[in-house]
Amino acid sequence: MPRREVGTTYRVMAAIARPVVRLLFRRDWAGVEHIPADGGFIAAVNHNSYIDPLAYGYFQYATGRPPRFFAKQGLFTGVFGRLMHAMKHIPVARGGAGALAALEAAATAVRAGEGVVFYPEGTLTRDPEMWPMRGRTGVARVALETGCPVIPVAQWGANLLMPPYGKMGKVFPRRTHHVLVGPPVDLSRFDGRQPTPEVCREATDDIMAAIASLLGEIRGLPAPTAPRERRTAEGTEDVRASTA
Template sequence: MSRRRIGFWYRLAAVIAKPPLIVLLKRDWRGIEHIPAEGGFLTAVNHNSHVDPFAYAHFQYNTGRIPRFLAKSGLFKPPFVGTVMRGTGQIPVFRASTDAATAFRAAVAAVNDGECVVFYPEGTLTRDPDMWPMTSKTGVARVALLTKAPVIPIAQWGANELLPPYAKKPRLLPRKTHHVLVGPPVDLSAYYGQEPTAEVLRSATDTIMMAVTRLLAELRGEPAPGQLYDPRAARRAKEGQ
């Protein structure tokens, strides 16, 4: 299995995106040795800023393993952006649609072809009040159990200080640092061979996200919460007050 070649569109995207990222963010990237040198794999990454997909893509691009993101289908509609998204091999996700299964098939095919597929399992900016990872969608576990490929947990912090969640303006000064910490592959062997029921997929997904959470705790120098924040449970609790 060979690495994905960078190609014209990825080089163009890098030329456009890297200069402002270098200006806006210092870099503290650790654990790169855990990124597989060859073969297909998945990464599971936390999400706490609209800037962090670009900052994370910069990191992943620099490892030499070119990322293929699962991205909202709407991002493929604008003419230029859509052309770049397709040209760089990103995978559209059609939410609340039967076409959502297509994204998983495309992700499985990419991993089996030796590529790096990036999951933001939370699917949106974390709703946790303290910006820890929250309960996530189970697509990452589904693809992991179908392919048995390594799942690399990755925590990031700092883009949220440049552009906090739902903020309208960035905080440019002082210059912020994008911290990334990569961990060893998550051990999912206990789930191999099991029927992929909702319970199995939920448990495997939570195992992945707790690994990400522990890495984020190391980055932040704070103890991690004992369980993932569940926005639906929090909403029900608030309504019941």
């Protein structure tokens, strides 16, 4: 795909990141044809390692659609934060007006034709079997309000080098970073409906089910029928969400 104008900072950072990713990983990419050549879209991706944004970012950049990450606000500080802003990534403040402003910024980016990357889980998976957890509903809200396609993406392999909440392992032998992209999630059943919390919850569950199914293809395992979610009460363990 043709390289889009991304700005000097993004090109420089990509040039630095490319050899690092190639050193760390072999690559196995499939479904690249589902990344839209033009127009705004959301890439909804599972998150299982602190370094998978680097590996996934390399993938999407290589398709000609530079990723604009919907990322936690804590990353947007100091020199690194200035670089994040220069690359037009989107800071996310949890809760209240800050969260709404972040979602509006994501919607604006999509309407401008950008490929915005959401990690719908909002954090690294805590599922002991490494499946995606139940997603937060912001991804569906932006999709339903803009009408943009949601492209489900599963990735696997960065977690073998650096497990979630774990330490970096030995670089060699290199792991393979698998990326499997699926066709846009069919959200047509929500056409004409207001993006209420209930509607956004249903749409998000559809998105996460598509991601989990793709991850099952990569791993050669059946995806769970219900995602895991954390209870909010302190000290409770992760539980499987109801399918209702």
